[in-house]
Amino acid sequence: MSSKTEDLDHPTDECVRERYSAASRATEPALCCPVVYDTRHLQVIPQEVIERDYGCGDPSPYVRPGDTVVDLGAGGGKLCFIISQLVGETGKVIGVDVNQDMLKLSRKHRAAVGEKIGYSNIEFLCGRIQDLAIDLEVLSQEVAKLDSSGAEYAIDILALQDELRSKRPMIPDNSVDCVVSNCVLNLVRSSDREQLFQEIFRVLKPGGRAAISDIVCDEDVPLEMQNNPELWSGCISGAWREDLFAQQFCQVGFQGVQIDKRQAEPWQTVNGIEFRSVTILAFKPFSDICLEKNQAVIYRGPFAQVVDDDGATYPRGIPMAVCEKTFQMLSEQGICQHFYLLEPRHPVAEEQTQLFDCSQNRRRSPREMKDQQLKLTQLSPGDCCGGDSSGCC
Secondary structure, eight states: OOGGGTTOOOOHHHHHHHHHHHHHHSOOGGGOOOOOOOGGGTTTSOHHHHHTOOOSOOOGGGOOTTOEEEEETOTTSHHHHHHHHHHOTTOEEEEEEOOHHHHHHHHHHHHHHHHHHTOOOEEEEEOBTTBTTOOHHHHHHHHTTSOTTSTTHHHHHHHHHHHHHHHSOSSOTTOEEEEEEESOGGGSOGGGHHHHHHHHHHHEEEEEEEEEEEEEESSOOOHHHHTOHHHHHTTSTTOEEHHHHHHHHHHTTOEEEEEEEEOSSOSEEETTEEEEEEEEEEEOOSOSSOEEOOEEEEEOOSSSEEEOTTSOEEEBTOEEEEOHHHHHHHTSTTTGGGEEEEOOSSOOOGGGOEEOOTTSOOBOOHHHHSOTTOOSOOOOTTOTTSSSOTTOO
16 A cells, blocks of 8 residues: 555544444455365355455465464454464464454354364454554453542553563464465554554564465555545555565565466456555564575575565576575475575584675585585496496486
8 A cells, every 4th residue: 555544544444344244244246356265175164154255365384284374364263263274283373353242252162163173273362463563352341440430540551561561472483384264464553554464473473474364555545535434445556566575574574575366357446546466475584693604505496586575686597605595485385396405414503603694695616515525536337427327428
């Protein structure tokens, strides 16, 4: 979305709450962007939940068995119920939503779905997705214990929130393998969006993934459309401009950001502006420290070279020196297909590890990756032209 919206005070919260409360009781087709899900995972989900699901993509393929997953804006719980089957009994799914009517719908069917799949690994929590530290139901319970007649009541509430954040956060730092969301981030008002992405980054473990399906647009949305409650609550005028959406992930520290899916034809066109669904995949770095482990990567092509978000250049076909953090990130599924990953012949011992200077684009010498005692000539029996070549040369 255009940066012009940063200082606007949109009437978004009330219109979004009212519209989705109504949508929890009766299906609203205008909120749906056609999505095809794996039907195998829909069989255990009640029809009431399926009919009142509102999304624009399917981020579930990015979760793994055993993952702890947070679904931002879980709504009626459909995506959580799908992911619970994918992560398995050893995994965990946390659905976060602020809408009480949607929470009633998802919680209503949680036990029944658990019985059908043979285990229960889902919890639905009440919170704002831009503030994953505060469980609003816990906050409400604790506020009820305070003396509301005292002059310090407001200060006590602020102190209580600070205490919950630091000692009893709804979702702790570095505790989640994957954060998913399906067409919800665009409903968050502009002034809260930087905090929203910081929260996604905060709760992910090092090496964790964000898989976000949402609506983007090809042009800046004019102010009159942004101030239209119907368009905003309908997942239209709150859409990010497509190029800025990917940048938002990079700005808070994500790496390996990819537009993994993109709807070819627009879902909606309003005033000549095209709105379509995309799915972004992004990774939290394993570490803030860049260490030298004598690792290298070779960019496969098809371009002459590519540049990462840190400014490192990877010419096609050339083994480039990388730090351990970058090597691990490029090893992730969906990124490694563009690179060959080269480990040294023998791992660098921890006591010999040094800091890696990421400011230099440096070709990795083959000798850095070999054992210093390696013989100059080493042929294996049966190798072409070595031993019994059997006329292979």
